[in-house]
Amino acid sequence: MATQKKPNDQEVKPPDTGKVQEHNLAAPKNTVLIIDDERQVRETVRDILELEAVPVFTAANGREGIAAFIANRDQIGLIILDLYMPGLSGVDTFTALRELDPAAKIILSSGYSEAESLEKLENSKPTGFLPKPYRLQTILHLVAEHLA
Numbered sequence: 001m002a003t004q005k006k007p008n009d010q011e012v013k014p015p016d017t018g019k020v021q022e023h024n025l026a027a028p029k030n031t032v033l034i035i036d037d038e039r040q041v042r043e044t045v046r047d048i049l050e051l052e053a054v055p056v057f058t059a060a061n062g063r064e065g066i067a068a069f070i071a072n073r074d075q076i077g078l079i080i081l082d083l084y085m086p087g088l089s090g091v092d093t094f095t096a097l098r099e100l101d102p103a104a105k106i107i108l109s110s111g112y113s114e115a116e117s118l119e120k121l122e123n124s125k126p127t128g129f130l131p132k133p134y135r136l137q138t139i140l141h142l143v144a145e146h147l148a
Contacts, residue, residue: 062088
């Protein structure tokens with residue numbers, strides 16, 4: 001006599017292939033990485049985005065930012081990068097991030113004009129530009145536009 005299975009017992013689970021990251025590739029990249037040497041800027045932007053339920057990673061310099069991107073690239077959908085930082089510059093960080101992922105969405109941030117800032121990149125083009133000082137609506141608009 002065969003036993004009747006309940007609907008929950010009939011669930012078919014995929015075989016364990018050992019490829020844990022395969023699942024992560026399909027996950028939405030809904031996290032913003034903020035790379036800025038000014039703590040107050042990082043914390044303010046993080047707080048604004050978290051109030052809008054946007055997950056955030058922060059990094060205090062270019063090297064930390066690159067490491068954070070490598071460790072969390074399956075989650076990061078947008079990077080806000082300060083162009084002028086001590087140590088590894090924003091330009092060098094931008095170049096390194098684009099080498100890691102040519103399709104990475106990177107918004108450059110600077111207190112200088114957009115034209116002056118983009119001139120530093122030569123042939124590369126960022127996803128967008130965020131002038132300092134930041135305006136709340138500008139940040140929210142750029143993130144909503146490019147994270148979608």
